[in-house]
Amino acid sequence: MRPRSIRCAPLLTGTLIGLLTGPAGAEPPPDPRRGEAFFNTAFVAAPSPATLRDGLGPLFNAAACDQCHSRRGRRARPGDGEPLPNALVVQLSQRRPGGGWAPHTAYGTTFNPLAVAGVPAEGRVIVHWRTEQGRYADGKNWRRQAPDYEFQALSHGPLGPEAAFSVRGAAALDGVGALARIPAAVVLARADAEDRDGDGIRGRPNWIVEDGEPRLGRFGWKANHPDLESQIAAALINEQGISTSRRPESGCAPPQKRCQAAPNGGEPEMADDDLAALVAFVAGLAPPAPVAGHDPAGHGAALFRALGCAACHQPSIEWREQGQPVRLAPYTDLLLHDLGEGLADHRPDQHAGGREWRTTPLWGLGRARRAGLPACYLHDCRARPLEEAILWHGGEAAASRDAFTTLPAPRRRTLLDFLEGL
Ligand code: HEC
Numbered sequence: 001m002r003p004r005s006i007r008c009a010p011l012l013t014g015t016l017i018g019l020l021t022g023p024a025g026a027e028p029p030p031d032p033r034r035g036e037a038f039f040n041t042a043f044v045a046a047p048s049p050a051t052l053r054d055g056l057g058p059l060f061n062a063a064a065c066d067q068c069h070s071r072r073g074r075r076a077r078p079g080d081g082e083p084l085p086n087a088l089v090v091q092l093s094q095r096r097p098g099g100g101w102a103p104h105t106a107y108g109t110t111f112n113p114l115a116v117a118g119v120p121a122e123g124r125v126i127v128h129w130r131t132e133q134g135r136y137a138d139g140k141n142w143r144r145q146a147p148d149y150e151f152q153a154l155s156h157g158p159l160g161p162e163a164a165f166s167v168r169g170a171a172a173l174d175g176v177g178a179l180a181r182i183p184a185a186v187v188l189a190r191a192d193a194e195d196r197d198g199d200g201i202r203g204r205p206n207w208i209v210e211d212g213e214p215r216l217g218r219f220g221w222k223a224n225h226p227d228l229e230s231q232i233a234a235a236l237i238n239e240q241g242i243s244t245s246r247r248p249e250s251g252c253a254p255p256q257k258r259c260q261a262a263p264n265g266g267e268p269e270m271a272d273d274d275l276a277a278l279v280a281f282v283a284g285l286a287p288p289a290p291v292a293g294h295d296p297a298g299h300g301a302a303l304f305r306a307l308g309c310a311a312c313h314q315p316s317i318e319w320r321e322q323g324q325p326v327r328l329a330p331y332t333d334l335l336l337h338d339l340g341e342g343l344a345d346h347r348p349d350q351h352a353g354g355r356e357w358r359t360t361p362l363w364g365l366g367r368a369r370r371a372g373l374p375a376c377y378l379h380d381c382r383a384r385p386l387e388e389a390i391l392w393h394g395g396e397a398a399a400s401r402d403a404f405t406t407l408p409a410p411r412r413r414t415l416l417d418f419l420e421g422l
C-alpha cells in the first residue's frame, strides 16, 4: 500500500528514499528512476512497515522483476532432473466443458512454486531432457534437446486431463519501449495470414480484446499483451502477487482458501503512480546495439536474408513520427507464425494458436554470451547453443531451417557469428 505522505521514507530501501522527495501537489510525470527502484527491489509479505513494497504473494514466482529479467539477457537452462528456475514460468489453462479455455480451476493462470509463510506453495516442475539427433548435409551430426515436464508436490491435486500449460522464459527487456511505439499499421502491413504471396510465410497479428476493442498484441512469447502496462500489471499479479488497479484480483484460485485468507498489502497493493513509474522505466530501456564493426563485409547479413530468416526476423522497421523518420533493427515482425509441432505448446493464448509464436526480436541476442554469462534460447529456454534454436524451427520456418542444415560448416559459422554480434 502506498500512503500519500512520505513519513515512511526511513523504512524504505536506500534507492527509494532519494526518489520520494518530489514536491506535493500536482501529479508529476512518471519518474523512471523511481520505477527502476521498483524493478530492482524485492517485495515483502504483508503486513510490513515497508508499505511501498509489501503485499508479495501470497503465491509468487519471484519477489522482484530483476530476479527474472536480468539486464544483460542472462538466462540459464536447468539441468536434467532439476526444477525449473524462477525465471521459467509455467502458464496454465483448462478446457471449458462447453468449449474454449479458462484459467485452471485449482491453480489459476500461473503456476506459483513459492508462497509466503503459512500458505502452501503450488508445487514444483521438474524438467527431463530428451536428446534428438540429425545430420547436416556436410555429414556432421547435430543434436537438440526436447523437454518433458513432471509436476511434483502439487498442493491441490493433479492438473487433470483438461489442463494445458506453457513454459516461458523471461528475456532482457531492452528495446521493448521502442517496439511499443511502432504504429500498428506498420506491423499489419506485413501480415499475410492467407499467404497471398505464396512464399510459405504467413504471419498474423494476435488481437487482444479489451472493453470490446481489439488491440494489436505485441509483448510476450505469443504477443499476448497489447501494451507494456498490460504486460507489467500481469507480471505483478501473476508472478509477484501484487495487485494494481489494472489487475485488482486476488491471484488466489477458488479452492485455495489459505491463499485467500492471507493478509494483503492494500487495495490495490501498488498505487497507480508507482505502476506508471515502473512502466516508464521499462519503456525507457534503450534498444540493444550490435557489436561495433560486426559483420564488416555483410556476409552474415546476406546469408540471413538468403536463408529466408529475414521474412520473419525483420532486420529493419521504419516509420515517421512527427515528420521525423524512425528506424529500428529489431529482427522481428511482431507477428505470430506457426513454427511446427516440435515447438507447439497446444495452449491457445488470446487469438494465438498452440503452434504459433511471436517472432522473437533478435537484437541483443549475443549479449549474454559476450559477457561470459549463460544463455538459452526459445520460449522455454530449451535451446543451447544457439544453433539448436535454428534446428527447432519448423512449420512456416521449415524451409529456412532446411536451408541452414544444407550449408557447409564454415557458412553455418558465418551465420552464427552474425547472430551473436547482434
Ligand atoms: C518470475 C519471473 C518473472 C518476473 C518476476 C517478472 N517477469 Fe516479466 N516476464 C516473464 C516471462 C516468463 C515473460 C514472458 C511472458 C509471456 O510470454 O506471456 C515476461 C515478459 C515480460 C515483458 C514482455 C517482454 C517481451 O519481449 O515481450 C515485459 C515488458 C516484462 N515481462 C516486464 C516485467 C516487469 C516490469 C516485472 C516486474 C514487475 C516483471 N516482468 C516480472 C517472467 C517474469
Ligand code: HEC
Residues within 6 Å of the ligand: 201, 221, 307, 308, 309, 310, 311, 312, 313, 336, 337, 339, 343, 357, 358, 359, 360, 361, 362, 365, 376, 377, 378, 379, 380, 386, 389, 390, 393, 396, 397, 400, 401, 404, 419
Ligand atoms: C516463419 C517465421 C520465421 C523464420 C523464417 C525464422 N524464424 Fe527464427 N523465430 C521465429 C519464431 C516465431 C521464434 C520463436 C519460437 C519459440 O520461441 O518457440 C523464433 C526464434 C528464433 C531464435 C531464438 C531467439 C531467442 O532469443 O530465443 C533464433 C536465434 C532465431 N529464431 C533465428 C532464426 C534464423 C537464423 C532463421 C533463418 C535460418 C530464422 N530464425 C527463421 C520465426 C521465424
